Amino acid sequence: MALEDIYKEVILDHYKNPRNKRELPGAELSCSRNNPLCGDEITVFVHQEDGRVADIAFQGSGCSISQSSASMMTEAVKGRTLGEALELAASFRGMMAGEVEPDEDAFGDLIALKGVVKYPIRIKCAVLAWDVLQEALEGAGEAASRSPHGA
């Protein structure tokens, strides 16, 4: 193993200069989680408009892998439909399980996290932000599916 497999320049760049790391006032969807093993914390805020991720931001603290993954995630899902965002979350998780060969166009910078697969204990760090996103978006789905039947 080489450290370069995991600590790629793009990862360190997102870690040191995280994108969309801010509060998102008025976000309809948000979710927080921490990784009890290492204390990493991520909160994801989503502002949705017409079923799309109109804006997304995150807050949190933790290791370079968890924080860079969150930063890259916000860039990757912004503008996508909620369904597409969930699909991307599933393929990201597939990549981290070593089961899905990533689509470079869809993944963008996220490809850089592929090297983490070689460090099983760190996979949880990479996936944390995606778990939080999924929970936030599924909250939206549940709210939508509940509404036809009334409150």
Place this chain on the structure above:
Amino acid sequence: MSVTRERPAALDVARIRQDFPILSRTVEGKPLVYLDSAATSQKPRQVLACLQEFYERHNANVHRGIYLLSEEATELYEGARAKVAAFLGAPDPSCIVFTRGTTESINLVAYAWGRKFLREGDEILLTEMEHHSNIVPWQLAARATGARLRYVPLTDDGLLDLSDLGSLLTERTRLFAVTGMSNALGTLNPVRALADAAHAVGALLLVDGAQLVPHHPVDVVALDCDFLAFSGHKMLGPTASGGLYARRELLEAMDPFLGGGEMILEVFPDRSTYKEPPYKFEAGTMNIAQEVGLGAAVDYLTGLGMENVRAHEEELTAYALERLVEAGARIIGPTDVSVRGGEISFWYRDIHPHDLATVLNEEGVAIRAGHHCAQLVMRRFGVPATARASLYVYNTREEVDALVAALERARAVFGV
């Protein structure tokens, strides 16, 4: 606890290292530098050979077979109990209950003593430096009995802040449960003084000895503790070995913990009678080979001399603290080696401990990164996690140097 000032002859670490086969393996093509003995220690050949010999020659269940192997196994198992008792200065082997380790021992007390004797309004005093295994069992006992938990706070140096002990330790306190040596801060607590303070208000003192017993001479009579929990796997012994020391009259008064075979005298449809301690607390087939192996570990440590073990670690800890601070690390915990052990928690130049541990692994250096099952400590010091290097009898100055060199590599990778 007072720390000896005269320095006994240092350990012959080069010779000791030859007893630990695992220390000659490589990691990522580099010699293993094992700095995680606070999590679990490595095992010397003597312990490994003891396990092998037990299974090859003496394996049988104890206390029941009317045949030679069972007699031999029983003799070895009870022999290990006697060795552990002598090692801890316990007045009698029957004061030692074998368990899977510290966690099980504390749960045993919280259940078998706590459920029986705690009442609503009673208080259990803990400290903010406790391992989760000395917090959660008391939360469960408190919930079951209506007792209340209180906590001794910490100073910024990572010592117990005893300035307000008088208002925390009162006639309502039934038990004061405290670590002898913090796994997250390294702090060595003044156990005897705490025992005196507890006893002055009629409370019992339980010592979490998971780190203290492997690294410091312990005499339960001199410490005047009522309970002492310890883990064999952190003191050169096999995993799942360990035990609980308790004063005999406490063991007699307590209810059983696990019910089952071996712990009973007679069983009727609606009730049973129990054996005398310690057997009352040893239900089912125990970790026989492991406890016998623990006996071998105790022999090994006794051969080294616990005063020498402590002196070696005190000297090496001083060296490690100096090198780490020099390299730019922030130590979380006391820096005075007379009041601390070799569990060294630190932050290095804002590199997250998990990132640090990953880089260090590439250099063959094994450290722990995380909250060390001490989230109250992490919160107290405002960190989500720490990196922790922990030292033992087989560690050397050269390994501390390797740690510091690996930190430099991390610094380069992260450009800090």
